[in-house]
Amino acid sequence: MTGHILEKLAGHPFHLDDEGIAWVQSTFDALSLHEKLGQIVLPLCRDLSAESLSVPLSHHVGGVHRMPSRSEQELRASAEFLQSRTAIPLLMTCDIEFSEKSSVAAGTSYPNQMTIAATGDPEQARRMGAVAGSEGGYLGFNASWTPVADLAVNFRSNVVNTRSFGSDVPTVMAMTAAYQQGARSAGFASCVKHWPGDGLDDRDQHFATTHNTMSMAEWRDTFGKIYADTIAKGVQVVMAGHITLPAYTAELGAAARSPAHMPATLNFDLCTTLLRDELGFNGLVVSDASGMVGFNARGARRELVPLCIAAGCDILLFPDDLDEDLDHLKSGLQNGSLTQARVDEAVLRVLALKASLKLHRTGGLLPSEADRSRFLGASEHAGWSNSAAEAGITLVKDTQALLPLDPGHHKRILLAQLDSRMSPSGPLPQLQFADLMRERGFDVTLYKKGEEIDPAAHDIGIYLMAEEGVSAKENLGPHWEDLHGLFPHSMDRLWDYLPTLYVSLGTPFLLYHMPECKTFVNGYAAVPPVQKALVAALLGDIPFAGKSPVDPTCGLAEALL
Numbered sequence: 001m002t003g004h005i006l007e008k009l010a011g012h013p014f015h016l017d018d019e020g021i022a023w024v025q026s027t028f029d030a031l032s033l034h035e036k037l038g039q040i041v042l043p044l045c046r047d048l049s050a051e052s053l054s055v056p057l058s059h060h061v062g063g064v065h066r067m068p069s070r071s072e073q074e075l076r077a078s079a080e081f082l083q084s085r086t087a088i089p090l091l092m093t094c095d096i097e098f099s100e101k102s103s104v105a106a107g108t109s110y111p112n113q114m115t116i117a118a119t120g121d122p123e124q125a126r127r128m129g130a131v132a133g134s135e136g137g138y139l140g141f142n143a144s145w146t147p148v149a150d151l152a153v154n155f156r157s158n159v160v161n162t163r164s165f166g167s168d169v170p171t172v173m174a175m176t177a178a179y180q181q182g183a184r185s186a187g188f189a190s191c192v193k194h195w196p197g198d199g200l201d202d203r204d205q206h207f208a209t210t211h212n213t214m215s216m217a218e219w220r221d222t223f224g225k226i227y228a229d230t231i232a233k234g235v236q237v238v239m240a241g242h243i244t245l246p247a248y249t250a251e252l253g254a255a256a257r258s259p260a261h262m263p264a265t266l267n268f269d270l271c272t273t274l275l276r277d278e279l280g281f282n283g284l285v286v287s288d289a290s291g292m293v294g295f296n297a298r299g300a301r302r303e304l305v306p307l308c309i310a311a312g313c314d315i316l317l318f319p320d321d322l323d324e325d326l327d328h329l330k331s332g333l334q335n336g337s338l339t340q341a342r343v344d345e346a347v348l349r350v351l352a353l354k355a356s357l358k359l360h361r362t363g364g365l366l367p368s369e370a371d372r373s374r375f376l377g378a379s380e381h382a383g384w385s386n387s388a389a390e391a392g393i394t395l396v397k398d399t400q401a402l403l404p405l406d407p408g409h410h411k412r413i414l415l416a417q418l419d420s421r422m423s424p425s426g427p428l429p430q431l432q433f434a435d436l437m438r439e440r441g442f443d444v445t446l447y448k449k450g451e452e453i454d455p456a457a458h459d460i461g462i463y464l465m466a467e468e469g470v471s472a473k474e475n476l477g478p479h480w481e482d483l484h485g486l487f488p489h490s491m492d493r494l495w496d497y498l499p500t501l502y503v504s505l506g507t508p509f510l511l512y513h514m515p516e517c518k519t520f521v522n523g524y525a526a527v528p529p530v531q532k533a534l535v536a537a538l539l540g541d542i543p544f545a546g547k548s549p550v551d552p553t554c555g556l557a558e559a560l561l
Helices: 002-009 018-029 033-039 050-058 072-084 113-119 122-138 169-185 216-221 223-232 246-255 268-278 301-311 322-335 340-356 369-375 379-392 433-439 480-484 528-538
Strands: 063-065 091-094 191-195 237-240 284-287 394-398 412-417 443-446 460-465 500-504 519-522
Touching: 002 018, 002 340, 018 340, 033 322, 033 340, 050 072, 072 091, 091 340, 113 122, 113 169, 113 379, 122 169, 122 369, 122 379, 169 223, 191 223, 191 268, 216 223, 216 246, 237 268, 246 268, 268 301, 284 340, 301 322, 301 340, 322 340, 379 528, 412 433, 412 480, 433 443, 433 528, 519 528
Parallel strands: 063 091, 191 237, 237 284, 412 443, 412 460, 460 500, 500 519
Antiparallel strands: 394 519
């Protein structure tokens, strides 16, 4: 049986040579049941101490996930420790989404996916993937669960938003394919998420099982096209989301093997029949984080863990309790809810991915510190980041002809922004915009909520909001209460007193909340290169070159008047 699977895995997308196939076969043959089960779980390691890392190693896990925001020293040391103490090289995974929350802290500050999409240039996406692979590889990673291939079609979906390449299917296809090419050229495994497609439900899988409510005709013309294209172009990993696709269950009718309320991570029809049989995906399927409510709300974990593998996922991501989840897998084998054949197939796919990354040759050895400048924070990477930032700034409207700004006419600025910025995981850096404007000769006064506005004391007003789309964040609205104070002050607006500009360095959908705003700019990301590009665009040093990858009016025609 393994010979048949290996013959299949030798082809697209792993393309294993004879040496790679032989390594997969010999490695597989030597595994005990406990070691096989270890290969198909991948824990999240927040504690990078040797003592803590020794626990997953003792279970022969297939890989570990670490946060790229940790220090360079921590990441390299932990990667070297892990790879030097395992007989089978590990998948070392991360999420390098280039958001403020999910970036390589020690590397290049880079704009997010929607900024890249606003440039309209797939080469920018290829560079983005190459930077992720190069900088991540130096820190001991070999796979990132990126890019996001979801469609930002529902402006109320905070979990998609700027994490995506927008709402236009051809754009998302082109950018996704280019990102993959760049990542693989740097030695990274390429991945797309979140199967079968997020962006319609306004809820977040971290908090609920969410739904893709498209008809199958619409799905095949959108998400189906995106996944078919990325599969044809060699994506090696698909991350299944805690997302349902009820129309597919209805289409299958009596042939459906899973109920419609089960998400892809637990749904044989979605993970196997649709993804593998219809679209022909022959790579590795990984579940999204199994600690999310979208997964655990579907039943008892002792039943869900084996069901996840039985449905078609090859890796269970982020087990809650490693010992318990391994026991759940063993129990599934004993009670028949999980077959040995399905476990073996999953293990072989994990090993095949490792062989395709040449881990059987390199052992996951990290690049030499002598080559640091070539891999991490390279000047070329900084140049690419600045180029993308400048090409992405988008002027949505300026019906009052306020721009460009100049210190001679707009010297005194009243700036309203949040006092403190937070991601769901903690504080974010203070924005540099005010200091950058002061450097260009402007007097910038920070507005304090509740203060009376004196029009004679200022020439213009600027709102600056900087909240990207991000998982586990429930509010990306304009935060009037935080800017102006409790009701009724939350009804105040700077443009009632001053010519005013609104800038969003995050979600591109805020004009929906203020269609009367006369000058509106989207920058999509708050990283320093984008803030610098924003200042240059506002002052007319560079053109507003970005084209919106979504409808910034959210269907409100009045918003552009």
